[in-house]
Amino acid sequence: MSHIGEDGQRKLSESHAMIVGVGALGCVSADLLVRAGVGIVTIVDRDLVEISNLHRQGLYSEADAIEKKPKAVAARDRLRAANSGVEVRTHIADFTSENALSLIEGGGVPDVLIDGTDNFETRFLINDCSVKLGVPYVYGGAISTQGSAAVFVPGSGPCLRCVQPNPPKPGTQATCESAGVVGAVSSIIGSYQAAEAMKVLMGQMDRVMGSMLSFDLWEGQRTRVELGDAKDPECPCCGKGAFEFLEARGAPPQALCGQHAVQVSGGSSMIDLRRLGAGLEGFEVKDYMIRGMVEHGGERFELTCFADGRAIINGTDDVGLARVIYSRYIGI
Numbered sequence: 001m002s003h004i005g006e007d008g009q010r011k012l013s014e015s016h017a018m019i020v021g022v023g024a025l026g027c028v029s030a031d032l033l034v035r036a037g038v039g040i041v042t043i044v045d046r047d048l049v050e051i052s053n054l055h056r057q058g059l060y061s062e063a064d065a066i067e068k069k070p071k072a073v074a075a076r077d078r079l080r081a082a083n084s085g086v087e088v089r090t091h092i093a094d095f096t097s098e099n100a101l102s103l104i105e106g107g108g109v110p111d112v113l114i115d116g117t118d119n120f121e122t123r124f125l126i127n128d129c130s131v132k133l134g135v136p137y138v139y140g141g142a143i144s145t146q147g148s149a150a151v152f153v154p155g156s157g158p159c160l161r162c163v164q165p166n167p168p169k170p171g172t173q174a175t176c177e178s179a180g181v182v183g184a185v186s187s188i189i190g191s192y193q194a195a196e197a198m199k200v201l202m203g204q205m206d207r208v209m210g211s212m213l214s215f216d217l218w219e220g221q222r223t224r225v226e227l228g229d230a231k232d233p234e235c236p237c238c239g240k241g242a243f244e245f246l247e248a249r250g251a252p253p254q255a256l257c258g259q260h261a262v263q264v265s266g267g268s269s270m271i272d273l274r275r276l277g278a279g280l281e282g283f284e285v286k287d288y289m290i291r292g293m294v295e296h297g298g299e300r301f302e303l304t305c306f307a308d309g310r311a312i313i314n315g316t317d318d319v320g321l322a323r324v325i326y327s328r329y330i331g332i
């Protein structure tokens, strides 16, 4: 292909892409980039595969959902089977202000950061990392029948905060829980993201999309807003160098979108899963997680805990209750 060629293919094979979140968008871009022969693809994801994901998250199967595999593990297995020549690295982790820089810098700083998230807090955190480290950020969002994509290249254009100074207030936006996502929308946005990432990785910066593309697949509408003049010298992030999302500390427990489950962050140290799992009756113990049923107040909940101390408690949306269950069974 003339747009890629031998030189482009070589550059791809020597490059490193990080995808934050392998949900609807991340599944598409990860699949395309691995099949395209990007040298290293690092994926970060905190969630477990659910049946309700399958209509739009093409890397997963019913068996993954029944097993409730971590998405990072299920995605890695599928991607390695698709192209064993690509080094697929995984982190079963929430991408937070506390670990974002170490996740990015730990394996050598990637050449591009790709947004596969479903929330604005994480997008603003990726934006901070992008500007601080000078790594291009490929933005994507998909909700209901609408999608949008853009590329923010530090030093040569605006950042996300130039265009949108702050995340929307909680409760003001449709979420994947309240509105769902049409699989065709996330496929299109994920494909745009993969194409833009490939241009960045091949050094074809003059071909990178200089606009925010948005569309509504049901209404047949498509808009493009040029970003050429959008750089704001007063931008707190790229203008003033204040990385407010990166500097925020302490992630509170949070209900997970559409899952009747709550995530509780661990402390800062790794835990001995085998020892912890051996002390909990009936728990399944794997290298990367333990899982079993626990009882509290006469009700039963499923508890999954990862090596970084993070846990997902299924069967409740009550963050206070989840915190109590966490302290009782994980105890840190």
Ligand SMILES: [Zn+2]
Pocket (backbone or CB within 6 Å): 158, 159, 160, 161, 162, 163, 232, 235, 236, 237, 238, 239
């Ligand atoms: Zn900015």
